[in-house]
Amino acid sequence: MELPQRVLVVGMARSGTAAADALEAQGVEVVRVDRKLGNDGDLSLLESVGLVVKSPGVPGENPLVVAARGRAVPVWSEVELGYRLLDEPVLLGITGTNGKTTTSELLGAIFRAAGRDVVVAGNVGSPLTAARRADWVVCELSSFQLEDIHELGCRVAVLLNLEPDHLDRHxxxxxxxxxxxxxxxxxxLAVVPRGLGLPGIEFAADDPLPAEPRIPGAHNRENAAAxxxxxxxxxxxxxxIAEGLRTFPGVPHRLEPVRELRGVRYVNDSKATNTAAARRGAAAFDAPLHLILGGSLKGEDFGAFxxxxxxxxxxxxLVGQAADELARALDAAGVPYERSGDLAGAVQAAAAAAERGExxxxSPxxxxxxxxxNFERRGEEFRRLVENLS
Structure with missing residues (x-):
């Protein structure tokens, strides 16, 4: 593909860094922009720029992005760039509010069981701009990544579910x-949840499957059906498909068993970053729960949850910024709680209170x-704290 001589990449987290590296490997002059570099408001950086690539964490209101659009400079998401650099790969795209990473990795396992040449990329694993060429690319796609696609197209496109999330951004x-x-x-081809009223191949959690999935929870049976x-x-x-379903163990930070100590199980579901995911996490257990909640707010109402x-x-x-809003909702629902402040305090308090079989x-x-x-660091800290319990 033909690229402009000078490209501005906004946001130097994982995806933006991969995009910048991929462009430089093509001989493109790259202007790297990030809040941490102190240059994310410098409009002079747009001089002679023929393209802006936006990391998924960068909102459309970013001054450089707004200025670029005003000057008719194309703005692409990192996955759009990756799609073009891979010469329009055969893409199996996965999106939805919850379950994207689990379903993407499960599909990778299924394709490998079938002997297919596959890579899993996008919002999970490798950014698309860093992915190797393969016969199939299973690509997890977030709403942030899909905002600025232009030519990216999927051979098979999957929507897992659709519930309120990221309202602070959208x-x-x-x-x-x-x-x-x-x-x-x-x-x-489109694969869609049954009952949502969208055209395509429908699926539901109660579909007959070639095998029952190894990963637990009704929500994971729905992921397996998709x-x-x-x-x-x-x-x-x-x-x-049956081989993949029977053998896939799940992914870190999604209902991940950490350890059992004195008959109490400790489970890391740090990826539950919205109420729909946390609701599914809680529903996966019949035993009484000591539930660690909280973090940064995303504009959700906690009442129904x-x-x-x-x-x-x-x-x-309760931990973090959301503690006050969660406390009000739990008070109204009659759920006992305590304010732990941070994760270390929550783990210690829960460990002291939990009894055998709980x-x-x-699941924050x-x-x-x-x-x-990010949620990975939170989950890793939970793991460390639990493993240090005695």
Whole structure:
């Protein structure tokens, strides 16, 4: 593909750094911009720039992005650049509010069981701009990544579910939904939840499957049904699908068992960064829960969530910025709680209170950015704290 001589990349986290590196490997002059570099408001950097590549964490209101659009400079997401650099790969795209990473990795396992040459990339694993060439690319696509696609098209496009999330960024559910549904633009085949009223191949949690999934939870059976429908649409036989379902162990920070100590199970579900995911996490257990909640706010209302989890929760432990809003919702739902302040305090308090046969679950229903770099760091810290319990 032909690229401009000078490209500005906004946001130097994982995806932006990969995009900048990929462009430089093509001989392009790259202007790297990031808030940490102190140059994200310097409009002079747009001089002679023929393209802006925007990392998913960078909002559309960023001054350089706004100025670029005003000057008719194209703005691409990192996945758009990756798609073009890979010469329009055969893409199996996965989006949805929850379950994207699990379903993407499960599909990778299914394709490998079928002997297919596959790479899993996008919002999970390797950024698309750093992905190797393969016969199939399973690509996790967030709403942030889909905002600025132009030519990216999927052979098979999957929508797992659609519930309010990232309202702090998108402003309203309609804008969030519209970003998600862009995955179907230029898609050959669509895989959609039954009952959502969208055209395509439908799936549901109660679908007959070639095998029962190894990963627990009703929500993961729904993920398995989506993966089965997508794999079949891509021409994978049921024998390989069954092998993938039976052997795939899940991914870190999604209902990840950490340890059992004195009959109490400790489970890391740090990826539950919204109420829908935390609701699913809580529903995966029949045992009484000591539920660690909180983090940075995303514009969600916690009222319905608190009422839904109340019958399962023996006690909640609140951390971070969202503690006040969570406390109000838990008070109204009659759920006992304490304010732990941070994760270390929550783990200690939960460990002291939990009894044999109960579960201490980190399923925060919030983002992590008030106290951690990302949900992975939060989950790793939970793991470390639990492993140090004696």
């Amino acid at each position: 402003g309203a559910f309609d804008a969030y939904r519209d970003a998600k549904l862009r995955i179907f633009e230029r898609a050959d 993966a089965t429908a997508a794999a079949r649409a891509a021409g994978v036989d049921d024998e390989a 608190a009422r839904d989890v109340a019958p399962r929760v023996r006690r909640a432990y 579960v201490v679950l980190l 229903a919030c983002a992590s950015y008030d106290q951690f770099e």
